[in-house]
Amino acid sequence: MTKKSVTKPPAETETAPRRRRRKEARPAEIIAAGMQEFALRGFAGTRLEDVARRAGIAKGTIYLYFEDKESLFMAAVRERVGPAILEVASFVDGFPGTTRELLQLVIPVLHQRLVQSDLHTILRIMIGEGSTFPGLTALYYRETVLRGRELLERIVARGRARGEIRDGAAADLPLVIMAPAIMSAIWQMTFMREAPIPPERFLAAHLDLITEGLLVPEAGR
């Protein structure tokens, strides 16, 4: 092996240039490729080399657009997560029906957004590696979790005002309303292989648990 900083001899049909200059399109492509690799290997486990290959560029190009690996991930959070929450929030205000109907509308969307899409990837990375990267966690909390909490709180406040939601510890921590959706996302990512449970079953159980509770109304007190 005596080659040393020698570039490859092209010598082939020069139909399409091997390189393209596409300053505008690159960032989005790199983010997309990054999310796919992050989903596969987690944050620490992802090699920028692989992200580059998936995006069809060289590793160095990534550093043209992003400071480092962490910046890339943060950019992904910003681009993907923001819109999802806003979309759900929009139809809570001014919804005409009962709380039951509202929940039956919102919870499926929650599942769809959390289990489908890239959101579950981000969720997984936050859980698994958040403590190693406090900056990521803070950003994710502000941009996603906090908005989600506000949304749920608005639903509960509305339901209470209409006399449709019981006072009690559950209503005091609206966050728990979405616990089954989170569990579903975790299950799909983690134990799908060992014991497949379709997301629809989680969704059905979720709706049933929240709207009806587990026990028969009159049983024991």
Next chain:
Amino acid sequence: MTKKSVTKPPAETETAPRRRRRKEARPAEIIAAGMQEFALRGFAGTRLEDVARRAGIAKGTIYLYFEDKESLFMAAVRERVGPAILEVASFVDGFPGTTRELLQLVIPVLHQRLVQSDLHTILRIMIGEGSTFPGLTALYYRETVLRGRELLERIVARGRARGEIRDGAAADLPLVIMAPAIMSAIWQMTFMREAPIPPERFLAAHLDLITEGLLVPEAGR
């Protein structure tokens, strides 16, 4: 720097020997130190060097007792998780009271075991890095998750037989019963810093949601 494979010159007060031979105590100590580091940095992020320092030994000593990093983690799962589940399972059989009473007894224990103790560390690593290490996931599913599912299924079957649990999608997927506990564990590990919510609030909301449901019994249908 000209030292080369030269050991340090002791030349100090020879009160206690710097090394001890303690074949029996080491494994447990290494596991304990490992769990602490895993909790702090995740699986991939943990340096065996740090585990060794925490255990007060040299890195090489770890390899005297464990094949590699993965074996160490697996040993930790086996040692910690097994007993916890069995303990809970024991008082479900032959419990005399109502399902409501049983849940009010079981769910707090679930929280305690999941949020306190090392269990939440293992949970976090499974979620975050399980897909990178399928062997770990399979072991964890067999030793923990499956046993937990069986436990919940037994509770639901018992409650149905006594006419205390409603038929419905929630009862068909007993797994969802523990969703709020998992959410609590995740919250403590991940967003504690951003927005502290004490585990007791999750526990209270959990009990309330499972036993009473969210909506007022008669509202809208």
Next chain:
DNA sequence: AGGCTTAATGACCAAAAAGTCAGTTACGAA
């Protein structure tokens, strides 16, 4: 006290992957 077994050590090795930069080339402007 001397010898022997083996637990324990930590310098070292090799692999992997993040990050750098001198050189290459697409492509718009002159």
Next chain:
DNA sequence: TTCGTAACTGACTTTTTGGTCATTAAGCCT
């Protein structure tokens, strides 16, 4: 057509860390 800019490349450097092994010494046995 030529030229200059800067997008792009990928070999190289650096850092990090899992895993090895020759050497040391604790502690038992005789």
